[in-house]
Amino acid sequence: MRQLFIASLLAAVPLLAHADAADDAIEAREGYMKMLSINMATLAGTAKGEIPFDQAAVTAAASNIEALSKYNTVPALFIPGSGPADGKETEALPAVWEKPEEFAAKYTAFQTAAAGAGEAVAGGQDALGPVLQKLGGACKACHDDFRKAD
Amino acid sequence: MRQLFIASLLAAVPLLAHADAADDAIEAREGYMKMLSINMATLAGTAKGEIPFDQAAVTAAASNIEALSKYNTVPALFIPGSGPADGKETEALPAVWEKPEEFAAKYTAFQTAAAGAGEAVAGGQDALGPVLQKLGGACKACHDDFRKAD
Numbered sequence: 001m002r003q004l005f006i007a008s009l010l011a012a013v014p015l016l017a018h019a020d021a022a023d024d025a026i027e028a029r030e031g032y033m034k035m036l037s038i039n040m041a042t043l044a045g046t047a048k049g050e051i052p053f054d055q056a057a058v059t060a061a062a063s064n065i066e067a068l069s070k071y072n073t074v075p076a077l078f079i080p081g082s083g084p085a086d087g088k089e090t091e092a093l094p095a096v097w098e099k100p101e102e103f104a105a106k107y108t109a110f111q112t113a114a115a116g117a118g119e120a121v122a123g124g125q126d127a128l129g130p131v132l133q134k135l136g137g138a139c140k141a142c143h144d145d146f147r148k149a150d
Numbered sequence: 151m152r153q154l155f156i157a158s159l160l161a162a163v164p165l166l167a168h169a170d171a172a173d174d175a176i177e178a179r180e181g182y183m184k185m186l187s188i189n190m191a192t193l194a195g196t197a198k199g200e201i202p203f204d205q206a207a208v209t210a211a212a213s214n215i216e217a218l219s220k221y222n223t224v225p226a227l228f229i230p231g232s233g234p235a236d237g238k239e240t241e242a243l244p245a246v247w248e249k250p251e252e253f254a255a256k257y258t259a260f261q262t263a264a265a266g267a268g269e270a271v272a273g274g275q276d277a278l279g280p281v282l283q284k285l286g287g288a289c290k291a292c293h294d295d296f297r298k299a300d
Contacts (some may be wrong), residue, residue, distance in 0.1 A: 031178050
């Protein structure tokens with residue numbers, strides 16, 4: 001009975017489209033970084049005055065970054081076999097796999113920087129600078145050591 | 151002084167690598183769905199007994215899904231110009247752009263289904279079924295109408 005129940009509900013669960021876990025991890029982490037980037041662009045563009053100030057948009061962007069930072073296993077997406085040494089096209093440097101604890105620590109630092117970001121930008125245009133500085137600093141600290149230079 | 155401060159901190163902010171907003175949105179949303187899928191696979195595999203029960207892994211997976219559900223602007227990633235009618239390779243159906251309110255409502259339903267998922271699976275193996283049923287149901291409800299059939 002229980003097995004039948006489980007089987008029937010699993011029919012509704014969308015499973016991985018293909019079996020290559022490394023490619024799945026690369027696609028997942030690239031999308032993750034792209035989402036961060038899209039929301040950072042909203043904050044940065046607003047801070048620079050290129051985007052007219054819109055409190056709702058700024059709060060949504062900062063809250064999105066905060067939500068993404070609560071995804072706890074981003075470093076786990078850099079699974080064995082998904083690096084440049086494995087012939088994969090990726091911006092991740094070999095250091096990700098050579099220094100996993102330092103890499104995980106950089107992610108924890110980003111999580112700390114992002115905590116409360118949604119609330120922190122509620123103070124209007126002037127509140128953006130300090131939030132961007134914290135977030136941008138955490139991004140850069142990790143990218144410097146673990147991502148290919150542009 | 152203020153402009154200088156903003157300019158110096160923006161130098162640290164990683165901006166979008168290229169200017170095609172539609173391609174960025176597609177990459178972002180595909181990574182988002184892939185992250186959901188990876189975590190759903192952990193829950194489903196454990197429910198089926200294919201993955202040995204590991205409370206920490208199950209809690210992390212359910213918490214990750216909950217964190218992703220707090221990304222508030224997923225429907226906004228389906229920006230104009232990023233659909234099949236625009237010649238883009240995407241699993242999204244034209245219905246996404248034809249019925250944006252229904253599409254957004256499906257996302258809201260997923261957010262409701264995912265709320266509390268991390269806590270809900272704390273009850274061990276037997277707690278998995280109801281959580282999977284809620285999450286899987288929300289996934290399927292949206293995919294049925296808005297994603298290409300496999």
